[in-house]
Amino acid sequence: MTDQNANVMAKLKTATADLHTEAENRPMQRALAKGTLPREQYVAYLGQLFLLHRTLEEVTDAATSSHRAFATVVRDYQRRTPELRADLAEHGVDAEAVTPQPATEAAMNEVRRRAGEDPVSILGLTYVLEGSNNGSKYIARNLMKSYQLTPGKPGLSYFDPYGDEQMPRWLAFKADMDAVGFDEAEQETIIDAAKAMFRMIADISDEVDQPVATA
16 A cells, blocks of 8 residues: 555655566666667667657647646656657658557557546656656667767657756656645556556567567
């Protein structure tokens, strides 16, 4: 049980700690963090993330008037599809031509299902992806060296979208979430969605970790 007197961000951190660690320790994620992931798999991962983020942005746009929290928490700069399109293009891939692998297809369907049943769950899904920017900023440094990419330029921008604004924007997200004043049922919905997102990322990582077929 989470502490009912804790704010939602504290609850999220506690409730998802094990899943967060588990997702980070997937073999693909470890290779990504070290900068040893083959470029083909890096690009494949970007493509699957593009599909996941695009789905999340679609359901978020559709839900903006469904709960007061969206006006408080959701910001245009949280959209990751522009960076992902540019990064994929830099690697010679048209984002719109990317097709989902089974784990990504399942994740997209799960995002749509949760958003349809209770739009507030979108904020739990968003929490995971926004929080990942804290670690990905450091991952970007290794990727830059491994793939000979330029900071702030296409090819790498998804993993360091905010630059020097990373911490201020994360702190703003935390403050905005806590300022909403979610009731207990809403908090549990958000936490359950965040747990699901960690599992979805782990499943996508495992699938991308399979060797990329060559012609």
